Amino acid sequence: MxxxxxxxxxxxxxxxxxxxxxxxxxxxxxxxxxxxxxxxxxxxxxxxxxxxxxxxxxxxxxxxxxxxxxxxxxxxxxxxxxxxxxxxxxxxxxxxxxxxxxxxxxxxxxxxxxxxxxxxxxxxxxxxxxxxxxxxxxxxxxxxxxxxxxxxxxxxxxxxxxxxxxxxxxxxxxxxxxxxxxxxxxxxxxxxxxxxxxxxxxxxxxxxxxxxxxxxxxxxxxxxIVDDETAPLPDDLEEFLADGDAVYVGFGSMGHGLEARDLDLIREAAMRSGTRIVTPALGGWAPGRIDELTFATGPVPHSSLLPRMSGIVHHGGAGTTFAALRSGVPSVAAPFGVDQPYHAARIHSLGVGPASVRMSRLTARRLAGLLDDLTSGVYDDRAAEIGRQCRAExxxxxxxxxxxxxxxxxxxxx
Missing domain, CATH: 3.40.50.2000 (Glycogen Phosphorylase B;)
Structure with a gap:
């Protein structure tokens, strides 16, 4: 075939x-x-x-x-x-x-x-x-x-x-x-x-x-179709997570072109909300701890990382959306285009996260608001319920x- x-x-x-x-x-x-x-x-x-x-x-x-x-x-x-x-x-x-x-x-x-x-x-x-x-x-x-x-x-x-x-x-x-x-x-x-x-x-x-x-x-x-690959998280990421809860923020391979200014947006959002963030080391960023609130990780399987997070912000791709739902963790999408706005709307309809913000309108202030909503506890029970249903498939x-x-x-x- x-x-x-x-x-x-x-x-x-x-x-x-x-x-x-x-x-x-x-x-x-x-x-x-x-x-x-x-x-x-x-x-x-x-x-x-x-x-x-x-x-x-x-x-x-x-x-x-x-x-x-x-x-x-x-x-x-x-x-x-x-x-x-x-x-x-x-x-x-x-x-x-x-x-x-x-x-x-x-x-x-x-x-x-x-x-x-x-x-x-x-x-x-x-x-x-x-x-x-x-x-x-x-x-x-x-x-x-x-x-x-x-x-x-x-x-x-x-x-x-x-x-x-x-x-x-x-x-x-x-x-x-x-x-x-x-x-x-x-x-x-x-x-x-x-x-x-x-x-x-x-x-x-x-x-x-x-x-x-x-x-x-x-x-x-x-x-x-889920890739069930798991792998231990890197030691320095484990050390970062041992210091407190963190939210994953990542925008996928078809996102909006992650560069230094995007990392600045993520860091500013972390400071505004006081939320610790794990984000992919893309756009030339070196993996490792960037500051007290931000960690850039190299490639790790979603199935290993996402269940360890207290919230997930992603781009709304089909696979990532389901991986986030399956993790049982509150999530929200900042969609770029094509099918991503649809998945973003479905996440909100399912009650596992707040309404989405389009990538083109995402600012540090808006991202900080999403981080606050995700970690408020409002979506925890529903996200856990949907996660159990997804894992049964x-x-x-x-x-x-x-x-x-x-x-x-x-x-x-x-």
Missing amino acids: LIIAIGSRGDVQPAAVLAGAATRAGTPSSVLAVEEYGPLVRSHGAGFIGIEGRIDDSLGLAKNRLTRPLAHLLVTQGWMLQRWMKRLAPAIADATLRALEDHDSVLTSSLTVSLGPAIEATGRRVGTLLFSGQLPTAHRESHYFGHFYSPWDWLNRPGIDLSWETIERLSRPVTAILGPSLAGQAGHRLSPRNALDLPAIIAASPILVPPAPDWPASARQSGT DGVGSTLDALEELGFLQGGTG
């Missing part, structure tokens, strides 16, 4: 976990992703097919101080992703064509959905693997753009259809290159079938993404079951 996982770490890590689990279950599986994620994928026991490219390149305007405000606009984010995918299209098409020689079943992802019908025409089994509420639905709580919905269904439908059309459009430059070669394999001209006709697996917890009754009949919701096992039901794992073929 081949999983085409073009995107950020949040797209690649669950694909790697799933591919490794499928391999151990008897179906040798590989992940196709940008080269920088090779060590991550291989660490889970999956095969890896790399393409040249950097996820940082997709951020474009978000990394530039002058153009950063524009990057918070939804239309700009779509343009940045489209430009990045167009630049990578030849490499993705070439790697996919080579990988198909060794794989008879394929899962595309949100940035490659339009490849599905073209690959299926060659006789391979094809499906779509999604990690959030991206399938069209009239139910706002189940769709990642639900915050744009109006009270009138007839008015929402064009926007719902457009959101899926936009997703498909992102990978059409790849399909335009790959299609003629696949048409030759299929022995006929490829028909313009919609990716919605193919099986879809929504690998997202129903706690985070409530199931929608009008999802396509071919859709299966499994659960969030087996997203990996449920996703493997769905794949077996759909025929992707039958006979252990890859």
Whole structure:
């Protein structure tokens, strides 16, 4: 089985976990992703097919101080992703064509959905693997753009259809290159079938993404694919935590470009609220204690770190959101864009944390307010309850079951 996982770490890590689990279950599986994620994928026991490219390149305007405000606009984010995918299209098409020689079943992802019908025409089994509420639905709580919905269904439908059309459009430059070669394999001209006709697996917890009754009949919701890796925390971080409670503040690989000024914002928020903070050592920061209230940590598994925190502030990515919910600790998101505002709203709806603040509006004063809210005790009981529910789920096992039901794992073929 081949999983085409073009995107950020949040797209690649669950694909790697799933591919490794499928391999151990008897179906040798590989992940196709940008080269920088090779060590991550291989660490889970999956095969890896790399393409040249950097996820940082997709951020474009978000990394530039002058153009950063524009990057918070939804239309700009779509343009940045489209430009990045167009630049990578030849490499993705070439790697996919080579990988198909060794794989008879394929899962595309949100940035490659339009490849599905073209690959299926060659006789391979094809499906779509999604990690959030991206399938069209009239139910706002189940769709990642639900915050744009109006009270009138007839008015929402064009926007719902457009959101899926936009997703498909992102990978059409790849399909335009790959299609003629696949048409030759299929022995006929490829028909313009919609990716919605193919099986879809929504690998997202129903706690985070409530199931929608009008999802396509071919859709299966499994659960969030969790990396259960644990590791001891570094000694100096353990010493920092021994001195008192701390809140985790981190904004992920697709955040807003962490730099020195962002660390200044975090440090000022810590001083304003008197809250101790653990934050990732990104943007050239050296791991270790920065001051009495702030610690910058190197890479550590969420499953080891987050349950030790008294609160969590994150960017709202699907995987991080579920990891925070699963920890049983109050949390809140400062979303940048795409599906992150949806997850941020769901966190608040679940009652495990305060209302979110958009990344573009996050100041030291507002962050300090979030820190105070998280550590007030108001959300502790509800967060603990949701954490127990999340930990009872087996997203990996449920996703493997769905794949077996759909025929992707039958006979252990890859």
